[in-house]
Amino acid sequence: MVPIEIGPQFFRGDLRVLNRAGHETHAFLLVANPDLIAQILQLRRSGISNPILVLRAARDADNAAQALDAGADDDIVMPIRAVELKARINAVLRRAHGHAADSITIGEVTAFFDGRDPEVGGHRVKLSRREHKVFQQLVLNARKVTSKAAIYDAVYGMSDDQPFDKVIDVYICKIRKKIGQAAPSGYPYIETVHGRGYKFDTSEPDHGLRPVAAE
Structure with missing residues (x-):
């Protein structure tokens, strides 16, 4: 995986450009922050179906539930090994394309x-x-x-x-x-x-x- 860092300014642009075919395979890894729910809602309301995985430093059932309800696909407590993170992204992607098996x-x-x-x-x-x-x-x-x-x-x-x-x-x-x-x-x-x-x-x-x- 080769991550590309984004910041708050990313969400100020026109997110609809990500709806082009091919972009749906890129996952968003969002670190828990005060604007997390707004960021998830903004992505989903822009019609973006990309996998969204939330990374947080400690278990927080209430905030995790809010993130999932807002449209996140997974809520993960760090640290996490890259091999597991990649597997979680792949699982979301294949299910989104109608493939249940690996x-x-x-x-x-x-x-x-x-x-x-x-x-x-x-x-x-x-x-x-x-x-x-x-x-x-x-x-x-x-x-x-x-x-x-x-x-x-x-x-x-x-x-x-x-x-x-x-x-x-x-x-x-x-x-x-x-x-x-x-x-x-x-x-x-x-x-x-x-x-x-x-x-x-x-x-x-x-x-x-x-x-x-x-x-």
Whole structure:
């Protein structure tokens, strides 16, 4: 996780810009403060569905209940290990996208929502950090078309280091090639939907897979 610090001035801007597709995968970690409830309400009233997790120094049942009622997804007492915090964020994200389990299997591919490398034909396929972020966005929206802009925002969103959007095409090509090489069928599972984006899916409902050359 690479956190980007925000302050009170963040809430004075137009929060609606965060409603662009792709931003919904960024979680807000709000430290308990006098303006906490107002901040949560402001995010939710702006139509923002991002996970909101509250971090507080000591257990406080009444204030935790108020935060959850205002729209927070979790209220956590610090200290907390990064591995648990990441798991809590992933749990909120996958449920928000309609996935109850920690993985999804499509054809020969088992994709995980907890950061593990996917398994293709029973074998692990190693992905780089950036490839993971791109693949995760496709997996969360499995069987649906995800625009390149949404993937770009999910990967680079609020980062100061934003490359040209063509970099997404490069990552898609690399992921597609790795999956296609590992799959017994040779099918890459990432379909280009021209003019709309990409879709993580099998070629046909009955899984009749056909090898397709990577772009």
